[in-house]
Amino acid sequence: MSAVLPPLPTPPDAHEPELLQLGLPEDEPCLRADAARNRARLLEAATRLVAEHGAAGVTMEAVAAAASVGKGTVFRRFGDRTGLLTALLDHSERNFQAAFLSGPAPLGPGAPPVDRLRAFGHALLRRSGDEMDLMLAAEPSPERRFTPAPRRVHHSHVTLLLRQARPEADSELLAQALMGYLDPATIHHLTRRCHMPLERLEKGWDDLVARLTCADPPR
Amino acid sequence: MSAVLPPLPTPPDAHEPELLQLGLPEDEPCLRADAARNRARLLEAATRLVAEHGAAGVTMEAVAAAASVGKGTVFRRFGDRTGLLTALLDHSERNFQAAFLSGPAPLGPGAPPVDRLRAFGHALLRRSGDEMDLMLAAEPSPERRFTPAPRRVHHSHVTLLLRQARPEADSELLAQALMGYLDPATIHHLTRRCHMPLERLEKGWDDLVARLTCADPPR
DNA sequence: ACTTTAAGCGGACCTCGGTCCGCATCATTA
DNA sequence: TAATGATGCGGACCGAGGTCCGCTTAAAGT
Structure with a gap:
């Protein structure tokens, strides 16, 4: 909607401008x-x-x-509002991205993809456990749930690791399934509403990763 | 919030009163x-x-x-608002529930659980394809995403089938992962935004089901 | 039929997200 | 330093969801 102002095709840093693959958001292009x-x-x-x-x-x-x-x-x-809330999560998000893009293994590069996937899930589970309320509040409407840049980065990362582990599979879709499990709303539901301990979620994640990455086709 | 009126601990049929496991919502208890x-x-x-x-x-x-x-x-x-929108989906939901609770196999009882799971996913994918905009609009805030009765019924159903197929597994969690894939927002994202054909989603679902239900533990 | 009472009704009211547009201010060029 | 655009600012304004509370009315009892 809008796009009335010529120099503002999209709000300045509504959802973190262009970090895309590995660039973290510039600390503001050239603000007055x-x-x-x-x-x-x-x-x-x-x-x-x-x-x-x-x-x-x-x-x-x-x-x-x-x-x-x-x-x-x-x-x-x-x-x-979601833009503001997202900006509030920026610091945490930067650290997280730095960790899985260039930090030490197994979360960062150097470990086999399956190990990295496992570590990624655990890290995201912990982070969500902390900033839960902010992440829930920052969730956009269902139509836009996957448009904020952080999500896309996470998704690409998982897709990449998945592709490394199982090149023949439909990594996009698999990544979607995996990320669904790590959705803040899901985690909130399982931990806060169903009172599941974090360890159980971690175990579940490991199982999920193992099954979705094992080479031989089932049946 | 509220709960001020003694006889109204929760809004009358905000989210389909008590169909829980297999009861479909009564057509209104005793409305004036x-x-x-x-x-x-x-x-x-x-x-x-x-x-x-x-x-x-x-x-x-x-x-x-x-x-x-x-x-x-x-x-x-x-x-x-979400209560009203949910009520609008009631007819479709009843049909769907009738189909997988007591309709013909493989969606209904009689087929092996894995086949039923597959059919369930396909059916839900199709349904979401149709009533997409209503389902998206009926999505509650993230905190309540899993509280509406239809979701709980679907979840229980999937959990049950999963338990039949793999009694030793953590069916609750597995069901959560599977249902995440069938979330309206996800489907919307994949089909409308990423322009994936429905067949690809169905194929992805089948793969997912196969991998999560195969008996032998991976690695 | 008459009373009683709980359920239902309506719409004024509040809050909050989001928009709009005239005005102020910064930075740039002369 | 003065002129001049572009960028930013502020707050009145709007629409929509949700609440409140005094009034109405269906229905159960006498």
Whole structure:
């Protein structure tokens, strides 16, 4: 919708501009001085609100007020609420991406793909366990669930590892199935609602990975 | 939230009252005459709105107006928007449940569990292909994604079949992984955004089922 | 038929996400 | 330093979901 402003075909850093395969988002292309200052203030204010009232307390108006900034500014900078929340997860996301893209094995490169897949799942499970409420709140509407850049990066990564482990398979689809298991909503459901311990989820993940990557065709 | 009215611990038929394992939702326990009439009017109005403007056009106020009824009445009857949308899917859902609970094999009872699982996936894929927009619109917030009764029924069913096929496995978790693949948002993403043909999804499902149900432990 | 009462009704009201547009401000060029 | 666009800013405004509460009415009891 919109796209009325010529220089803004898409909101500035709504969902992390172009990190795609391995580039992490630039720390803002070339933001005007006041804009950059306001951005920092907004993120700080939002962080404080999360700490005080949880993710549910992060209202666009509240954030704007807490940062002494107009509401329009928040939207201009982050596009929408999920954009702001996603930006709040940026630090954690960078660390995570750094870990599986260039960190030590088995999560990073160097280990066999199956081990890396296992490690990836465990890492994501733990991370979700921590920032659960933020991740849930940052979830876009179903139509856009897979459009935010972090998701796409995770998906590509898993697809890649899968392709290495089983070149003949439909890695795209397999990756989709695997990522479904790691969806924040799923994890929330299993751990918080069904009270499953994390170890059980990890065990389940390992089993899943093993079965989806073993070479010989079933039956 | 709410639970202020003593006789209404949860909205009447917000998400299909108690069909649980195999009971389909009663056609309304004991609704007062005018209430039943209004309910019918509302559903009819909503259906018309969907036909005319798509699921996005189904505004609570619009439905109320189209049914010549107060807005409060809509909420009293259906709890919230997702409740109304879910009710709209009720017919289709009943048919589907009837098919896999007591219809002809291989979807219904009589076939080996693996075949039933395969059939179940294909059936759900097709159904989602049809009522896609309604199903997406009826998706609740991430925290509640798994609370609507239909989902729970599907999950139980898959868990059951899985347990029959592989009694020693963690069927709950496996079912979760399988159901993730059949999530409306996922299907929407793969078919509409990535333009994958349905056959590919079906093939992927079959592969998934085969690998998750084959007896011998991998590696 | 009359009373009673719980269920139902309606729409004013609130909150919050998102848009719009006139005005201010930064950066650039002269 | 002054002029001048482009970029950013702010907050009034809108629409939609959801709540509230006083009034109405169906239906069960007498």
